[in-house]
Amino acid sequence: MAKPNSSNRQISLVFFGAGPVASESLEFLIQTFQVEAVITKPRSKGNTAPVIDLANMHNLPIFTPLNRLELSEIIKNNRFSSQIGLVIDFGIIISSDVIDSFSLGIINSHFSLLPEWRGADPITFSLLSGQARTGVSLMRIVEALDEGPLIAQGELNILPTHTNQSLTKDLIDLSNTLLAHYLPMYVSGEISPGPQDLIAKSTSREVSYSRKLSKNDGLLDWNKDAETLEREIRAYQGWPQSRCKLGRVDLIITEASVVDKKLKPGEYQVDNKQLIIGCKSKSLQIKRLKPIGKNEMDISSFLAGYLDKL
Structure with missing residues (x-):
């Protein structure tokens, strides 16, 4: 896992995330950056809510929209000072008014080498495909599904022994490393996002889509x-x-x-x-x-x- 840099603590962000990957990522973000607020899904009856529990442990403001309309209302009614949002494993569609409320947009840490495996479950489909490598893409989100410009990518070998759970853990570690290194560079203007189609041409990666499993x-x-x-x-x-x-x-x-x-x-x-x-x-x-x-x-x-x- 990447080591927190004291200078990164000057970066304030609003976190959007709800699933198990989100909770593990949030722990690192809290140690590394200033998390102004956490936006997550409500705690459902009988289920755990690790993101809510972690945010409560650190006394962070928590907002729990049920859908994109409630999310828009939360953003409209709260004047967050952060220039940037970060979304990981959220599960609610983010509309353009929410994206535009942050001067530097919202960054998604997506667990594939975009444009490969856009969609809901890139880790599973990377394993199913039998491909040798996968990775993490830091992308500035747009309304179209996982089509935003890329800030950075990191690659990882898929081992013959990797399961969904072990590969997820390795990708979380890679995501943390990329965020600690590249998010400050993006915020300071040292780097700018580049179109996915240019990345695809230079790497011979083709567009593919994952889906939710049944x-x-x-x-x-x-x-x-x-x-x-x-x-x-x-x-x-x-x-x-x-x-x-x-x-x-x-x-x-x-x-x-x-x-x-x-x-x-x-x-x-x-x-x-x-x-x-x-x-x-x-x-x-x-x-x-x-x-x-x-x-x-x-x-x-x-x-x-x-x-x-x-």
Whole structure:
């Protein structure tokens, strides 16, 4: 993680964020910059609200709009002194009147190398694609989805072992480093945002879009290639999780590896304390899994307790 610079404390910003990535990012921002206010989603019944809890811990003003109209009213009725806003993992569309209320605009830390994977879930789709690298883009937002000019980008190798959760953690660290270095340069006028299309031409990156996932995305389809399903298992950790039914057992698969064994799609074989499931090409050897309603376990523990149900 980047170390806070004392000179950065002179920069005041309004933070927009609501999800788990937002809360981890906010902790660093509070240590590094002056956070004038936190704008987040309301605490929903029965759910945690880590951004609200963190802001309360630091005695920061909190505003909780339900939608873009309420957000506009909050901005209209409060005269924030900050020249700049910062949005990470917010989930509410920000209209032009809100953007224009900050003289330096609103900066988004987006977890992909734009223009790749615009949209709601760039981390998951970076993993699903099988690409070798991803990164973080600091972008001045416009009303069009993730099409604003870029202030800076940082790259990161996607490892064969990266899951959604571990890649998210690494990207948060990269985001913090970029914000600590480039946000002061942007505020001081040392650097200016550049159009995404110029970046795309110089890097041969093409425009692509991610989307919100549904629970059905997690249903494992054994008619897909083993390599594709292995990436899904890593990408869908946390949500929507990779689910299947073997025999009489409903399962969430949490770790698997590709093996060069020929079985029919969906056919499974237990051999020498190994569970192997056939795919369209090659097969998956299941390493770790979680029977629905039970704790995650390794394959040896699972076979010891569930073999008679397969």
